[in-house]
Amino acid sequence: MSKPLPVMDWATDFDHRDSRWIEDPFPIWDELRGRCPVARSARFEDGAYFASRYAEVREIAYDSEHFSSRRVIVREKKITPQPAPPITSDPPEHTPARKLLLPAFSPQMISRLEPRTRTLCRELLDAIGDAKTCDAAVDYAQHIPVRLIAHMLGVPESDGDLFRKWIHLVLEVGISDESVILPALQEMSAYFFAEIKKRGGKRGDDLISFLLDARIDGQPLSDPHLVGTLRLLLVAGIDTTWSGIGSSLWHLATHPEDRRRLVADPSLMPTAIEEFLRAYAPVTMAREVVKETTVGGCPFKEKGQVLLSFPAANRDPAMFPDADKVLIDRAENRHAAFGLGRHRCLGSNLARLEMTVAIEEWLARFPEFNMTEGARATWSEGTVRGPRRLPFTLGKARKPV
Numbered sequence: 001m002s003k004p005l006p007v008m009d010w011a012t013d014f015d016h017r018d019s020r021w022i023e024d025p026f027p028i029w030d031e032l033r034g035r036c037p038v039a040r041s042a043r044f045e046d047g048a049y050f051a052s053r054y055a056e057v058r059e060i061a062y063d064s065e066h067f068s069s070r071r072v073i074v075r076e077k078k079i080t081p082q083p084a085p086p087i088t089s090d091p092p093e094h095t096p097a098r099k100l101l102l103p104a105f106s107p108q109m110i111s112r113l114e115p116r117t118r119t120l121c122r123e124l125l126d127a128i129g130d131a132k133t134c135d136a137a138v139d140y141a142q143h144i145p146v147r148l149i150a151h152m153l154g155v156p157e158s159d160g161d162l163f164r165k166w167i168h169l170v171l172e173v174g175i176s177d178e179s180v181i182l183p184a185l186q187e188m189s190a191y192f193f194a195e196i197k198k199r200g201g202k203r204g205d206d207l208i209s210f211l212l213d214a215r216i217d218g219q220p221l222s223d224p225h226l227v228g229t230l231r232l233l234l235v236a237g238i239d240t241t242w243s244g245i246g247s248s249l250w251h252l253a254t255h256p257e258d259r260r261r262l263v264a265d266p267s268l269m270p271t272a273i274e275e276f277l278r279a280y281a282p283v284t285m286a287r288e289v290v291k292e293t294t295v296g297g298c299p300f301k302e303k304g305q306v307l308l309s310f311p312a313a314n315r316d317p318a319m320f321p322d323a324d325k326v327l328i329d330r331a332e333n334r335h336a337a338f339g340l341g342r343h344r345c346l347g348s349n350l351a352r353l354e355m356t357v358a359i360e361e362w363l364a365r366f367p368e369f370n371m372t373e374g375a376r377a378t379w380s381e382g383t384v385r386g387p388r389r390l391p392f393t394l395g396k397a398r399k400p401v
């Protein structure tokens with residue numbers, strides 16, 4: 001696998017694996033919005049497009065006639081589509097595949113998880129203890145969604161390293177090296193088939209049991225549907241929220257005025273979390289052009305892959321005044337971090353709960369912290385953007401209450 005060549009022109013040759021895009025994509029998106037609302041690239045099989053304005057992102061997200069979800073990741077070389085319903089489903093299959101999951105992610109079901117989320121955040125903070133430094137991505141953020149989704153699925157929370165390895169292969173390495181994807185997906189499927197076998201005829205209070213009992217038109221889910229959905233829940237539930245928590249902590253470490261304001265006035269937490277979701281939206285999904293069309297005056301050729309950048313839409317000044325400013329008390333904030341249209345995130349209640357509790361508990365323990373001098377955050381590349389290393393210097397830990 002060779003490293004991609006540096007980009008010379010973002011409008012005609014973009015590459016989201018370029019180190020400048022990974023580190024700080026915001027000036028690039030600003031340039032594109034002003035110059036060319038839909039950028040192109042021949043670096044990806046059948047050509048790729050990147051929409052940088054809210055209007056075009058919205059239009060594409062709502063248009064499943066021309067833009068299919070059967071490929072939700074832009075890769076250098078395409079692989080045979082691997083169904084993970086409902087995210088890879090188009091109408092009419094999408095609606096029943098989504099509907100059956102809704103009860104498990106309702107606000108009522110998710111609010112029951114708050115005590116457990118708080119306990120696990122406190123355990124992680126206890127483990128950091130009185131240390132003077134830590135890596136907030138590695139020691140804290142990455143564990144919270146892994147443990148919660150493992151608990152919900154009814155699989156061992158101690159398998160976190162395995163889950164993160166699969167996600168890294170499928171969402172990051174697999175963009176440039178398609179050979180790693182199928183083995184990772186096969187390992188995931190084998191893992192879930194073993195979990196299903198363990199249950200036999202018994203059912204517990206977990207998502208695997210819930211899906212085993214689910215019916216579409218009176219029929220149980222087929223094996224590919226069942227295991228595809230389980231793989232999706234694992235992938236969608238982990239590095240998305242890990243990234244959301246990490247980016248929020250990164251912001252608070254690098255903007256002490258916002259950190260002190262939030263510590264002094266916790267009633268700002270809901271608007272602060274929405275603003276972190278808007279400004280550092282982690283998820284960029286893809287679509288495949290299935291019928292030639294024009295959006296924003298730009299032609300889209302059949303088979304092309306489209307990067308649907310909810311993060312760039314969230315920075316569009318036509319939609320958000322002072323779009324590049326992070327305002328933790330922003331009142332009007334109809335951001336697209338959880339997507340737009342029929343595939344809007346099913347886990348948004350869970351993600352908001354995890355982010356809110358994680359930041360509340362962190363600030364209660366460590367009201368003072370900053371990036372360690374001379375050290376830098378490192379960011380993931382590809383589909384989900386968030387800090388993977390956050391070297392922090394910590395102030396004095398407050399005693400847990």
Ligand code: HEM
Pocket residue numbers: 061069072086087088098149232233234236237238240241244281282283284285286310336337338339340342343344345346347348350351
């Ligand atoms: C901060 C955290 C999260 C963000 C930013 C996020 C973002 C998104 C986005 C943008 C989509 C739309 C995809 C598309 O249009 O193709 C989506 C879909 C989805 N998300 Fe999330 N997500 C997060 C956390 C979660 C969690 C914790 C779960 C729970 C397992 C979850 C489950 C799903 C599912 C199942 C879908 C597919 C919905 C459908 O196709 O109808 N997400 N998410």
